[in-house]
Amino acid sequence: MLASDDCTYYQEPLSVWNQSAPRVYICVVLCFPCDDRLRGDAARHIKQALERLARERPVFAGRLHANSSGRVTLRRSSLHDIPFQVVSSEDGTEHDYERLKEAGFPPATFVRSRFGISGTVGSNCESIPVSKVHAEFARGGLLLSIYLHHGLVDGGSLRIFLETFAAQTRDIPIDLPSEQAFSLTPRLRRTTARIRNESNFEKLVAKCPEYTILNDLSGPTQPRILNIGKSMSNIERTGKIFVFRNERLQQLREQVQRINGSVNLPSAYTSLAALAFAHITKARTKVEKYLSESEPSQTAMLWNSVNWRTRAFQHATGNYFGNAALPAVTRVPKSQLVAACSDDYKLAKLVPVVKSSIDAVDEAYVQRRLMMLSHAPDPRLVGVNYDPRMAEVLAFNTWRHFGADVEWNIPGVPVAKPDAIRRAHGGWNLGTALILPARTDSPKQELFVSLSVDAMELLCEDKGWMRWVDRVIG
Template sequence: MITPMEVQVRSSTVLALGDPNTEPREVPLTIFDRFACDIHIAVLYAFTAPTPSNADIVEGLSETLAHFPMLAAQLGHDCGGRPCLMVGGGGGGVLVVEATVSSTLAEHMPLEPSPDLLLLHPRTEDAAHLLLVQLNRFRCGGLVVGLSAHHKVADGQSMSAFLVAWGQAVRGIPIDPLPLYDRSWLKPRVPPRCEFQHWGLDFMPITPRDDEFASHNNLVEPSRITNILLRYSSEFITGKLKAETKAKYTTFETLLAHVWRKITAARGLEGGEETTIRVTVNGRRRLKPPVSDHYFGNLVLNAYPRSTAEMLARGGLEEAAKVVHEAIARTSGDYVQSMVDLGDMYGDEELVPVYGTEGNVLSPLVDAESWLRLRFEDVDFGGGGKLCAFLPTWVALEGLVIFIPVVGEGGGVDVMVSLLREHAEVLKRISHSLH
């Protein structure tokens, strides 16, 4: 950012739910909660003035949390040592920080990835709360909401529903739809059976053999990693990329294939070096019968497109998009059911997701998440101001790629890419090349 961001914290409070004189309710973590990475996911929402007062926004948050109590819970273990959420009982709560920024919002627009964005959030390291909110009021009256939610509680679909509901509460509109907590779909087969290879892909093996799945655990100084935002217009996606693939694949599949090829080139991978994308897939509609979109919690898993650097370079965009499409298609209802059965078979084991065991450099892996079909752009606190920016906050994890809908007219897709600085410079130069 050109203008330095001077943020001053004015107050810090905890919104508590539940009666401290009662015992908390234990809610077991599902296999999909246990699979989610053990970190807070941080996003920023920027609104132009005028916006409601902080007091009205916090009051709406309190009303909303009554319907989303898991976000005010605590992570813990039940009497059998199994991971669970401790809901109510006076513990937990949501941290709400109010801050002011000495500059105007316009001085920082368009918002671009920068370590300065971390100033707009409470610190998440060793955070005592699963949901942390910071209301950043700019000199012009503009507002940036910094929100960090622990991934063990909810996935993107659930968090977007929560944010839309929060906006409804602030505007005095009944929350609709309400979240669903029914877990009747979480039903293992009799007997349960794992038909797919989850060890080494989704979870670390319980007893690794001969370092077969040992993590490469690449670590570098976080300052060597940077985040860049690549913008792809609707015209470029349709007129250039989809023309290359004869419009056989979705926007996400086509653009992911393109970005995969460019990242592979920017990293300098060559020949037979294998590269994999870890693609987040929503499992709700893949199960039979499907799970409601309004289910609150985690119900995502991964697809794993694989290729060699040489094939990506020589095969062109259409071949890469085919690899992506087929891998996502293989993440079927049967695959989701296999994960459900895995949770039943190993419910008492200390399962360790592959996430978080790899250090902060994923290369040659790419970790891709799509936020294109979520409802983040529908968040509206009212007051007359408009959503003018939405993006993930700075993440020093090489190989992370997040697809975000462009805010405003014209459409298109913003792609946040986290890479080593030298590779990011190359990617910026070649990001829109069709070769």
């Protein structure tokens, strides 16, 4: 327990997984219809729910603070709150909610500078909150922005936060995991000690090829940016949501199963990931030459984010609130991907390759990464081994099951569940695809893709891709 001028607080180091997570805020926006006459009531109710949540789940109201060596600690105090404010649009005009809904809640609405809040944790006397919430009212609607620091939150923890927050709006608290401590078992501690004596950080990184060492302390787990080519800031980027109806995805899955002669139907995730990997890589490699000084790789990489909670150390994650996702990389010859865009047989053969790379994330895989991360002399040295300007790379992830089925009770809001949940950014990404949250009974899946403007234009003109797409938003 430590004392400062204004409060008494408890301080604990972040777990290894949280220590090594990106130091950025992730933001989702929940879109609700709302009676304009009850805006004040809605705002007060949200604020009161957050006050109760902060008391009952103090980790959500914690503050993050770093020392000079890049290590971050979590501070908790009964005086900490979850910051909340009602905000206006940047140009002072209000969105029309019904028009946003008719347009499918286009992604450009949620890519604005105000969503780009810095998550850098400094070593000065100031600390930053684990979470914060903004409410923006549209004509006839409420856009509820939830910011969670990635240093303590991954997609799985985002779901927990949404469920507990929504329960407070219903005044029905629920008991969900809420501790960021990750306890090592005696066996794992012995293994850690042995590796500490036998090896060093560089050798451990070499055994985890999806990671690299960053010389500029720009991590943790940020891409390795090469000192060549066109800078990201000078690349014109955009984003669109590609809507896939479940029946079309079912046809894709059945086609893959039939061609491969599989007993089991492949998952919608691996089928959609393989389809996107092939067609997006084809579009990118045709027009994106941002690293002209380097030789283009003949191997394409699909970076999947894999939640390992059910794959390793289940005994240590029962009450764990924090990061538990690792990258799993699918490597395929670029020529094979391009061929798969026009050959259903070759596309089908990609799906088990994607599945195999994901299935490789078992307890041994997770333990090897844990050993490496725990031996980093400074977490900011840990990077992921690709440059987003590489045209043959796609980062693919799913948040489909994170929060869309949660029920809320907010004055003036006539529905229990949001009409949509959108990922918000301060600017467009490059070479990323995310399956957005959707209700369990939703008849569709929405894939949010961020690319260069030129690559996006090609993708939208790709008949092999668009034959599976029901609608494009944005």
